[in-house]
Amino acid sequence: MISLSDNLIEKEGAIPFFICYEKKYMLACAIVEIFFDHKTNKRVNGYLTFPNEHEYLRITIQKGNFTTLEIHSVLASDYKTPPIKATKKGLAEIISQDVDFCNYVGDVINGKIQDIQCVDIIIEKLRNIFLTSNLKNIANIFVAKNFDKKTIYKELMGTELENQKKRVKKSLLVQPSIFEIVQNLKNKYPNLKVVVDTLGDQNNQFLEIESLLKVDIQIQHDSKAEPMIMASDLLIGYIARNIRGILEDKTEVETSLLAKLLKKDRSLFEGSESWWYLKFSEGSGENLMRKLEIPFEKTDYLQVLTTNFHEFIKNSSVKNNFRKKKKRKRKN
Structure with a gap:
């Protein structure tokens, strides 16, 4: 070989x-994409729907009708975008540690559990996962009334992980x-x-x-x-x-x-x-x-979530800060 x-x-x-x-990490990533999407979760803004910070900044600039000079000025500045990629990885990391939860989600996606009540169960389980990890600010968003349960159920039942729908628990x-x-x-x-x-x-x-x-x-x-x-x-x-x-x-x-x-x-x-x-x-x-004796750099994802998740709650100040910077640059 x-x-x-x-x-x-x-x-x-x-x-x-x-x-x-x-x-189990694939399942955790799927949960992040579904339950932290502003279209299904009333408590979060739309930042986590972007693949990464660069995509977020590009779209934000486009929507802001910036001039070419202003765009270059913003990109050259010390403007800090939300740490989207690290936060999504951190959420998946915390969720993937609960193997029983991942197995339950696997059963839902596999079609072994076909009842919309599974969404309520997943919401409650996620709440407990983040409470156990001392991430109360994240746990608090997991209240049933905050979610569009019909859309979530439809997404769960239609999820195919890399064309391996019947093998997700391997x-x-x-x-x-x-x-x-x-x-x-x-x-x-x-x-x-x-x-x-x-x-x-x-x-x-x-x-x-x-x-x-x-x-x-x-x-x-x-x-x-x-x-x-x-x-x-x-x-x-x-x-x-x-x-x-x-x-x-x-x-x-x-x-x-x-x-x-x-x-x-x-x-x-x-x-x-x-x-x-x-x-x-x-x-x-x-x-x-x-x-394999290859160096591995460990990330403190708990610290990432503790420090940064507030930026993804709805009505975060990130977008307002972006606008303020734009106004300051114009004034200067």
């Missing part, structure tokens, strides 16, 4: 680029990330051709990627028809088995290949050039990196 990986990477230039999910999912590998390699390999094994509606996604990135994507419906797909399938299974073994603290785990692949990029959790996208809870990520 290690020899095969070396050949794919070093001789063929076929860098394996994987998305690796821990299911501990780990590893799959190739076609878009990122093509995006990151197209400049290095001008004649790059991509062969993918896919089923059903995913064909449309790959056709969009082909058009957007201007590369040749050949779609196969049978992995046996393409040796590189067979090799990729084998490698994915091998990686998933060993990462799961590490997370479950099994003794018979092969770490040399994982360490070699992950050490190729030091910015594995944040960098856009990373070969890996790991969607893990911090405890699992730290465990994985420790076993």
